Amino acid sequence: ADDYVTKPYSTRELLARIRAVMRRRVEGDDDDLAVLEAGDVRMDVERHTVAVRGQETAMPLKEFELLEVLLRNSGRVLTRGQLIDRVWGADYFGDTKTLDVHIKRIRTKIEKHPSDPTMLLTVRGLGYRFEA
Template structure:
């Protein structure tokens, strides 16, 4: 059985080493890069299932690397950063990251985030023949693919999971904390802004006019829904 490959990107060799050892002990195959440019090259030449990406690096930082990777790939990305301000977290998520962990971090917490992202990836292909149609919006679970008017839309794993959740329960209003609980599979570390940013990113990709959404509706003071 092929091992899952995780790419660790950080210019600090000590951090790379300790994450590398921990991941290997958990049974993963690990690749390393010291900056965003190297990470982008590895993604284009190797089969990587998840990326752990530091923000502050020389040559190409994590923000720019995430944006560049998202041009061609929806690989789950967990960002690492010493910055703890909420605005920094929002910036990371806006660029396409799926999760955000601040330094110093617990290796057990990081591993829990890694496993959660990989579970989400595997869950998305369980229903091999299920396709959800919401007007011109088609969600193909088996292919982890979204199209609008036959035009493919590239979503991150988190964006896909949020869309799939609401499309599978049309008419149901999901609060931000309920979306977090169902998509992230946890109730801790909840931040409403995390969900808001991902929903905003999702709308930017699937809505013709994100300010007047056709698919993902806001129920003010309650949450979000896709209508029946």
């Protein structure tokens, strides 16, 4: 718990405390997560660079954004819908095969054996999970 509000409290006080907590969280996130590292993958979000096993690799914007979402949620299963919403936006009406193509391209860049992935895993019937 970050804060505690005793009863009775005003709506104004509650909203002020919520804003303060959110402000601290946003400020901390920018500093702490500018560089993401998981396993053999190192991503510098500000510089838009990705290095795999020490070798920098070029990555188009959508692949970069998709990998960033997966790295930020390392160890968690993200559904296809969640990934599409976060990378392409909630108003995207295209085919989910677009996601599969991008995942395949990312695997060819980060996996030692893309046909037998160990980091970017498919969770059958659900989506994908990044494991370091």
